[in-house]
Amino acid sequence: MTENIVTIRNVSIDYPLRKYTLRAVTNLSMDIKRGKITALVGESGSGKTTLSSSLIRCISEPGKVAEGEIVFYDTTDEGEKEIRVNELSEKEIRQFRWAKISMVFQAAQSALNPVMTVRQQLYETMTEHGLTLSKEQMEERCKELLGYVQLDSERVLNSYPHELSGGMKQRVMIAFALLLDPQLVILDEPTTALDVITQSYIFQLLKKINEEKHISMLLMTHDISVVARFADYIGVMYGGRLMEYGTVDEVFEKRRHPYTEGLIGATPSIIGDIGQMKPIEGSPPNLLDMPSGCVFHPRCPYCQEACMQEEPQTYQLQGGATCKCHLRRE
């Protein structure tokens, strides 16, 4: 088995608008490790949702992958196969989505159909993907999954989405994502609208799924504390670029990139010294009018002459970590 489940190589994603073309993701390369939880951290507009939807070719219109290659390493009983996501036909991608890579969307409220019961929706997904199961088998599969996410299946299956609480809907969505035994689940801000206690339960559940079912996960979030607690690998995105990548322990300890350093320093915590926290000055870049050189330089406290003129390359560091900064290449 390959170490990576997905490799993203030099991917750029464009949104052609009437007058300009907006580049949401620029020349990004990243690996998603098999069996691990990889987190992508970034503020709104950093391109993390665009990037993750490109894995299942679900970028919202009119966005498209302009350059680069996304490869999914499929492991089945017959062996291993490389799937190039961009080269699949419409019919193939419909089968690929959800069966190989599924997604838990940010707003579980709006991801479920309000006029269908949970049972109808689960059944529909299975039949649409060509599973030849009898009614009893489908019923059993639904009950098993809902039980797995600690929901009372008798009640939930007959419910319409509005009859469930936010945390329950989110768990229904997780059950949905597991329905076709995917190898990778993309989690797009899965707990943003939920309380801390519910959030903690959801992540314990996801961790259990990751460990017991060996499903790889890609977690998109803006909350770096969640990453510290639950993820194995972390990629930090800013202005459509991957600024830093590495294991969670290493990235948090070394804080190589000035943006990572700022982000960790700007996140309030319930322990430690409050006096040491400080905000990142300035505001996020305008994607239609990107700064020259390094995209972070207008906000960077260590900015030098070279940073304003030349965009740093992505430096490969020991142990597979990367850092996109002129000053921190060791």
Added chain:
Amino acid sequence: MQNEQTPLMQLKDINMHFKKPGLQLGSKNIHVLKDVNLDIYPGEIVAVIGESGCGKTTLGKIITGLFRPTSGEIWFDGKKVSGLFDKKINSYAQIQFIQQDSYAALNPVRTIYQSLYAPIKTMHRKWKKSQIDERIEELMSLIGLQPSEQFLTKYPHQLSGGQRQRILMARAISLDPKLIVADEPVSMIDVSLRLSLLNLMKELNAKLNMSFVYISHDLSTTRYIASSGRVCVMYLGEIVESGNIGDVIQTPRHPYTRALIQAVPIPDPRFKGEGKLPLKSMGVGSLESRTQGCAFEERCLYSCEKCFGSVKYVQTETASVLCNNLEAVPSHPIYKTD
């Protein structure tokens, strides 16, 4: 404690019932707030923490006078008042509200200047335009949006979320209120900009000696803003624990607070937490099935027969805790700080 001072605002035994919508027979009222007592002193930051549906926004709306409580008394500045429209206090000018969604809180067809101008003109009928302009200029420099002409002529959609939230703050302080209620003011703001907004609120609190009630579900930002203030933890319409925020976070005493603090992720991978939370179930109880006993009983690991009777506040060394079986609850700190 600040007992020598008279509180700016006192809430005494506030109860709030909401009528359940619909015409079902035998439908009960929902008891959203139960016997809430809260004193707010001048210049203080009080934080109200709780899960969604625990009644924290309702409490905020009662403080600002947007809701009238079903029973209970509100005292403001030593006078008993009945709500926002009470002529005794002219409360528009005394208590202000900062909403969560800055986009919805500003009129989209008015410029920022118009949005800031209107409340000042309404309260100070005799002021000339130049006087108001001067005041707006002063406000804009206070909230750090300079040069102000650049922002005043714009419409809300032309500003970023952080800038809009600053405008809301300017509008709230424009009438020199004594008390500001901020309902989740930074929950929709990007992480890198949150801290500067919280700093701004701290600064306004210190400079203008305004009291703040900070309503949130996020303990980390709460600890940051109310670093030396008080925190009230709410669960299903009751304040279950209140005390100095540092003490409550370090050694929480109520079983609910203990679970809450363990659930908060820490931005440091060395603190992964203990895994399982000390709770029986994940679901929040229902407000409709309120009994005489402790509302947290069904989720509590330490519940016993005592919990079915009426619950009383216990005064510990550092906090006031609503629990009948406090001896059974562990009292060691959640995180060891070195």
